[in-house]
Amino acid sequence: MITDFLSRLGEAATSTIALAAYVVVVLAWSFRVWLRHRLQVKIERILEPFGSDAARNEALGKLLGSSPPLGLPKKDLMQWVTLQARLRSQVLATVAYLSTLTAAIVIIGMALFQPVAHEVHKPPVLIDSKVNR
Numbered sequence: 001m002i003t004d005f006l007s008r009l010g011e012a013a014t015s016t017i018a019l020a021a022y023v024v025v026v027l028a029w030s031f032r033v034w035l036r037h038r039l040q041v042k043i044e045r046i047l048e049p050f051g052s053d054a055a056r057n058e059a060l061g062k063l064l065g066s067s068p069p070l071g072l073p074k075k076d077l078m079q080w081v082t083l084q085a086r087l088r089s090q091v092l093a094t095v096a097y098l099s100t101l102t103a104a105i106v107i108i109g110m111a112l113f114q115p116v117a118h119e120v121h122k123p124p125v126l127i128d129s130k131v132n133r
Contacts, residue, residue, distance in 0.1 A: 005111060012110035021103035028096040036089045039063070043081050047074075064088070 012018060046059045053070060061067030064084045068077055 009108070009111035012107050015110065017110065018103075018107050021106050025096075025100050025103050028099040032089070032092040032096045035092060036085070039085050039088065043085065047077070047081070 042063055043060070046056060046063065053072075057067045057070065060081065064081070066084065068080050072080060
């Protein structure tokens with residue numbers, strides 16, 4: 001039972017569907033890392049040049065989807081921005097994790113339900129029929 005599963009798992013892991021699942025997983029994790037890095041770079045660029053709080057808050061609101069509270073000191077503003085970026089990153093990490101889990105389920109499912117290559121399929125013998133030997 002276990003040896004059959006392991007042999008089928010090897011076949012399933014090298015199939016075309018498994019390759020597509022691997023590509024989706026790599027793309028999901030790469031997209032998460034790229035978006036997180038891009039977000040951090042944009043936030044740093046926004047925080048530096050703006051002199052007025054209103055213009056800076058408006059730019060951060062457009063980038064993050066919610067504006068920071070008015071009158072927030074720069075140190076606290078950095079913490080607020082980090083928290084907002086972390087929330088967005090957690091959503092992306094959840095999507096990447098779910099794609100990894102789905103790929104694993106697909107590959108294991110293929111291994112469990114794929115017939116063994118050397119197995120011979122014979123038609124079933126009915127109860128009321130005669131068997132020719």
